Amino acid sequence: MIEPLWEVFVRSRRGLSHTHVGSLHAPDATMALRNARDVYTRRQEGVSIWVVRASDITASSPDEKDEFFDPAGDKVYRHPTFYEVPEGVEHL
Amino acid sequence: MDFQATIDADGRIEPRDAMPDGYRKTLIRQIAQHAHSEIIGMQPESNWISRAPSLRRKAILMAKVQDEAGHGLYLYAAAETLGVDRADLLDLLHSGRQKYSSIFNYPTLTWADIGAIGWLVDGAAIVNQVPLCRCSYGPYARAMVRVCKEESFHQRQGFEILYTLSNGTEAQKAMAQDALNRWWWPSLMMFGPPDAASTHSEQSMAWGIKRHSNDELRQRFVDMTVPQADVLGLRVPDDGLVYEDGHYRFTEPDYTELYDVVKGNGPCNQQRLSRRVQAHEDGAWVREAAAAYAAKKAVRAA
Numbered sequence: 383m384i385e386p387l388w389e390v391f392v393r394s395r396r397g398l399s400h401t402h403v404g405s406l407h408a409p410d411a412t413m414a415l416r417n418a419r420d421v422y423t424r425r426q427e428g429v430s431i432w433v434v435r436a437s438d439i440t441a442s443s444p445d446e447k448d449e450f451f452d453p454a455g456d457k458v459y460r461h462p463t464f465y466e467v468p469e470g471v472e473h474l
Numbered sequence: 475m476d477f478q479a480t481i482d483a484d485g486r487i488e489p490r491d492a493m494p495d496g497y498r499k500t501l502i503r504q505i506a507q508h509a510h511s512e513i514i515g516m517q518p519e520s521n522w523i524s525r526a527p528s529l530r531r532k533a534i535l536m537a538k539v540q541d542e543a544g545h546g547l548y549l550y551a552a553a554e555t556l557g558v559d560r561a562d563l564l565d566l567l568h569s570g571r572q573k574y575s576s577i578f579n580y581p582t583l584t585w586a587d588i589g590a591i592g593w594l595v596d597g598a599a600i601v602n603q604v605p606l607c608r609c610s611y612g613p614y615a616r617a618m619v620r621v622c623k624e625e626s627f628h629q630r631q632g633f634e635i636l637y638t639l640s641n642g643t644e645a646q647k648a649m650a651q652d653a654l655n656r657w658w659w660p661s662l663m664m665f666g667p668p669d670a671a672s673t674h675s676e677q678s679m680a681w682g683i684k685r686h687s688n689d690e691l692r693q694r695f696v697d698m699t700v701p702q703a704d705v706l707g708l709r710v711p712d713d714g715l716v717y718e719d720g721h722y723r724f725t726e727p728d729y730t731e732l733y734d735v736v737k738g739n740g741p742c743n744q745q746r747l748s749r750r751v752q753a754h755e756d757g758a759w760v761r762e763a764a765a766a767y768a769a770k771k772a773v774r775a776a
Contacts, residue, residue, distance in 0.1 A: 385764075387554070404548060404552075404616070404617070405551045405554070405555075406547060407560065408764075409764045409767065409769075410767075410768035410771060410772070412771075413764055413768065420544070421544050421548070424540070424544065425624075441490070443490070444490045
C-alpha cells in the first residue's frame, strides 16, 4: 500500500502568503494536515497550513520553459526602469 | 539551459529538469543513506529517554529524537522527488542493500554518551551538512537548510550535558571524559575516508553535490572542537594534537575500523538493523488502520 503524496504550504505569520515547505505521505487530507503540523511546524514555524495532493497539481514543463516564458522577454517597457525621467522630477 | 550549463553557473537543478543518470543515482544513494542515518540515529539516543537524569533532560531528549524522525522525513521526501519511492528505500535499508552512517553502530553506554553524541556527532554532522545547503540539487539543499537550523539545538544540548557533568563530581567528570575518549575517533571517521581513498568525491564535487573534500571538513571539525573541549575541561584523546599555523594537527583515525564497521562488523550493526525492521513490522497495523480509515471516510463522502 502506498499512501498518496501531499505538498505542504505554510503561512509563517499573518500578513504573509503560504509558502511551499516540502511534502509528505498520508492516507487522507486530515492525516496529511496532522503530519504536516508534526513534521513542518515543530518550532512555531506557521499559523496556517495547506496540504494539496501532489497529483492534483498541474505544472508547467521544464522542457518548454523557454517558449513558455519567452513572451515576457521583449516587453521591458513593463518595468519602470525602462523610462527616462528628466533630472529634477520627483515623486514619479 | 542544459544540465552542465546550469551546474557551471552554480545554478540549481530541480526535480523535473533533465539530468544525467549518474547524477540522479548518486543523489538517490546519498540522500537515502542520509535519511536512513537520521532514523537509525534515533536508536542510540532513545536508549536513554527512560533513564534521563531529570524531567528537563527527558523532555529535551524526546524533542531531539523527534527531530531526527523529522529530518528523516524531509530527506525521504527529497529523495522521492528523484522518482523513487520511500517504501522501496526502506526495503533497501532493511535488506542491508543501502547503508546508514557508521557512527550509529556504536553503543550509548552512559548518560554522558548522549552529551557526546550531541556535541561531537551532531557537531560533525553540522560541518558536513552546512555545505550541503548549497548543494546543486534544490530539494536536497532546501531540506538541509531546515535540518541545519534544528541541529544547532542538538549540538548545544549535548555540550550542555557534558559541561554539567564535567563541572560535577569527580565520577561525573570521569564519565564525560570516558565518553569523549570513545566518541572522538568514530566522530573523525564520520567525514569518510581520506581524500586519496575516497571513491565518490571527485565526481560529486564536479556535480556540485559536494563542496569540500573529506579531509578539509575533518580539519574544520577538529579546529572547531578542540577549543570547546578546553572549555569543558576535557582532554581530546590524541597525543599528536598540536596547534600550528592556525590549525590543529591531529592523528588520523584508524580507517580500517571504519571499513570494518561499514561492512557490518561494528558493535551494534545487527542490533540497529533488526530493531529497525522490528519497528517497521510492528507499525504495519498503524499504516493499515490509517488507510482503512481514509477509505471509509472517502466512501462516506462520496
